[in-house]
Amino acid sequence: MTTSPSGYDLTPPTDGQRAALEADLSPEEKRVLLAHGTEAPFCGVLLGEKRPGVFCCRQCGLPLFRAGTKFESGTGWPSFTEPVDDTHVRAVEDRSHGMVRVETRCARCDSHQGHVFPDGPPPTGLRYCINSVALTFVEEGRPLPDPLGRGDGTA
Template identity: 55%
Template sequence: MSNNDDWQSKLTEEEFRVTRQAGTERPFTGILLNEARSGEYLCKCCGAVLFEASTKFDAGCGWPSFYDQTDSENVGFREDVSHGMHRTEIYCKQCNAHLGHVFPDGPEPTGQRYCVNSVSLTFESDDKEIVKG
């Protein structure tokens, strides 16, 4: 998909606001925050595999958090200086969807905390149940 009209027809208003307009969902509201089953987290917009459940941890920040990405071809980084802060945005390299931000305060082995908007993800459990954030 290439334009906003296409994305607006595919996504809910909140999914569009977060993934296409770099919004943020309210903390502690995402359906995937407390998901604890094994499986994969995919981009809500294009289905690219982003994170493995085995790298998810409870950061206490209110958003699903991971200490590593699954495939460096699918998660990109760019500087974000919005809202008077200096952060590193993470986005889907396949469709340019905004995912959240990464911070250098995560657990080992990477020390990274990928703080992801639940609404930007789809979870596929190992038993193939699909849960849309």
Template identity: 60%
Template sequence: MADKFILSDEEWSKRLTPDEYRVLRHHGTERPGSGCFLGTKTPGTYVCAGCGNPLFKSGEKFESGTGWPSFTQPLQADAVTEYQDRSYGMLRTEVRCGRCDGHLGHVFPDGPPPTGLRYCMNSVAMKHVPEGQPIQLVTK
């Protein structure tokens, strides 16, 4: 993975849309069923909307029925990091971008084989790079 991508809160607020900023930098979420990638089946790679870090291949995406795009596993182990999340009186595992630490969503142990995991992501936290197009990391 590329080096960590670190910006000040002010720099992030200037680079991201208001929705991207709310989700990626302030651990927000989008309403279920509202994300632009919910029904997307186009082959390619999902990358972090904040820094361009490759996160998930389209072949790992599945219909979970939860209202958010779901994946069985990240592209590589260090593409994401996981943290214990005790917000809202629940115990969940938060998923963040391994490069810029942006909030992506949560992972749950109720996914399909072979991993049994459901990476439940916010569409606004990702961008889709169609298969065959280059992935470009965001730089300062």
């Protein structure tokens, strides 16, 4: 088992678990999470979410971003300055669309989340630009999603 510094199990899902997780996704979620798509700007249900809590990977439930790091970027996608834990988000070079960007993926299930750009506000100067459909919001004090049965805790 691989555990993050914040105590979450980062062990990838087994083939059987992955099949079950993917079967639970909507067509739009599959397009974004599995096929590295992007939802249209200003349409995501989490764009205006302002309650205290945590944003978790829609596919495997790993906590990715805290609500306190979310900011209004004006781009049309939820934006965050930093992940819950640097080991929860994996950076991958993306050369699609004729440019070089840094794609962000869930470190546990490898699902596409969005991209990170160096034009964010202090303190990090980063803007994690994430698809709403790639996330599940959990209000503070509520149990985190646990589709892999790992019992990782509450928001």
